[in-house]
Amino acid sequence: MKKLTLSFYQRTDVVQIAKELLGKILVTKWEGIETSGRIVEVEAYNGVADKASHAAGGRRTNRNEVMYGEGGVSYVYLCYGIHHLFNVVTNRQETPHAILIRALEPIKGIDVMLERTGKKKSDTTLTKGPGNVSKALGISFKEHSGLSLSSKELFIAEDDFKLSKKDMVASPRIGVDYAGEDARLPYRFFIKGNPFVSGNTQVNKS
């Protein structure tokens, strides 16, 4: 298993990076407790040009400041007062691209995730949806926003897993209806048939 380097995130094509993140492994290791999962669903947020992004039209606030920094940093923020959403910042300084991690397939530390989420047994809801991903991995917007993905506590790695093109599906993003026509952009990518993918857009029919 090999940790991705910062140059991976600092490329200019956020959509391309989003696609490549599918099948990679997201790892957190807070206080020596490791939890990890394979990324099965992501969404790209294309900076100032993207109305669905927090940086739409060049908006810049304390909250989204980290998006304007170097790629390879986490951007975590609180939504609806309850859910912590975990993003990866990409591109170089002053270009606020980000990729939202929407779903994982748990690999390590499943019992820890169960404890964090208050669940009794492992099922597909454990890491399905961005709110649950952060919860299961113990990510909170106050402590972990702006943390570098080259740190020992939080990083993304790759193993031998290869995703074939036909198992990758693009679709419009979820929950961004307010963004007008940008809401229809096919910036969401997920692994076909994976039970941890959120939403009802599964294409598996009997």
Next chain:
DNA sequence: GAGTAGATCCTCT
């Protein structure tokens, strides 16, 4: 099984 309302709190206007 599908649709809808409620939870809950930080950030920006």
Next chain:
DNA sequence: GAGGATCTACTCA
């Protein structure tokens, strides 16, 4: 003072 890149439970069919 309003609203948000969501999730869950509960109602109704």
